[in-house]
Amino acid sequence: MCYGIKAAIESKVKVLEVYGDSLLVIHQMKGQWETRDSKLIPYHTHIKELKEHFDKITFHHIPREGNQLVDTLATLPSMFKINTGQDVLVIKIQQKDMQAYCLSIEEEYDGKPWFCDIKSYVKNKEYPLGVSENEKKVLRILPMNFSLNGDMLYKRNHDMVLLRCVDKSQEEEIIQEVHEGSFGTHANGNAMARKILRVGSYWLTMESDCFSHVKKCHKCQIYANKVHVSPTSLNVLT
Template sequence: MVEYEAYVMSLRAALGREIKVLKVYGDSSLVVYQLLGEWKTNDLKLVEYRNLMLELFKEFEEVTFTYFPREKNQMTKSLATLAAMFQASKRADVMPILMEVYKILEHYYILEEEVDGRPWYHDIFQYIKYETYPQRASEIEKRTIRRMVVGYILDGGILYKRDRDQVLLRFIDAREAKTIIEEVHSGICETHENGLSMARKIM
């Protein structure tokens, strides 16, 4: 239903600009194919939205619909995330936005690569499992490690930390972090949520 509302708002915005020929690219197969008449729905709310849109179509000279898979609709995701990040009023001057295309996903840049092949929690893991310290570790660094390991649990080679709610938080390396973030952004968990909601989902 939320997607139908977005379509209605877009159609009204187009009419407000006196647009007569409209090409619609949608990433919701449900909405697109229902509007094309290829799929039917018995949901009364969706039927009402569809009927409203059909009435709006009459104001245009031509309207065409094309289904665009979500995994290829990266621009919409980017703009949706950007729109959720700030508020603008009619009186505010919004500066032009410069967009660049990178070869890898942007969130990969915030991950620290493990150039030595060891995860970032290697020293903690080694102390809990073998009670050993890093080479050339000072006495202050050793005390810091001993203090940090309180509440840590090693189970089957996997390191956990117990949080205040007694939930076990699993430690992951950069490779696993990339997989998780990629799945949330464009995999089976794909979503159009804002940045804060996505961060919570990843956590």
């Protein structure tokens, strides 16, 4: 906050709105809370001196989850060391609508399964077209836990059991059979994921898909235990 206010002073800004994710500091700057911490008193005094350079300055609080991008940008300078006369690299920032792990494991747009690149590298030692050197390095590490038997790709589990990798078209069928099929007991997401591993199948989003299926199961919602209901009837005590 201090460096941002100094930058505004250097730019000769006279009306400033300051946003911060620290509820304590923001309320202290607004004068609503007292500053009692010996470490914060000099900081608070310095900010009050900087406020004299503005005609109007206001402080606003925003939650930390809404300030993640600003925190990331503030952390970046501490991660780079730039020597004198060295050109600064351009940092590209992109915002995705989905989590990064979802983008890396979902079915490809051309209909290929999630393990297509891994299978191609294990079989032919080939990289996909247009990948970077960093992606090639990751692709060399991933196949260490995978093995190919004929045309079927298997993942080696922590207990050295081989699990068959399945694609999107088989995932829903396996989940329904384990959850409500001939041996299904309408178990929760964790139990379903362990059953699928015992059956010998595997895909990357297995646990999250099992939890999502349980939430959509009508019988699980109707006959599940009501955890928020009191075990005994409530009586009024005078």
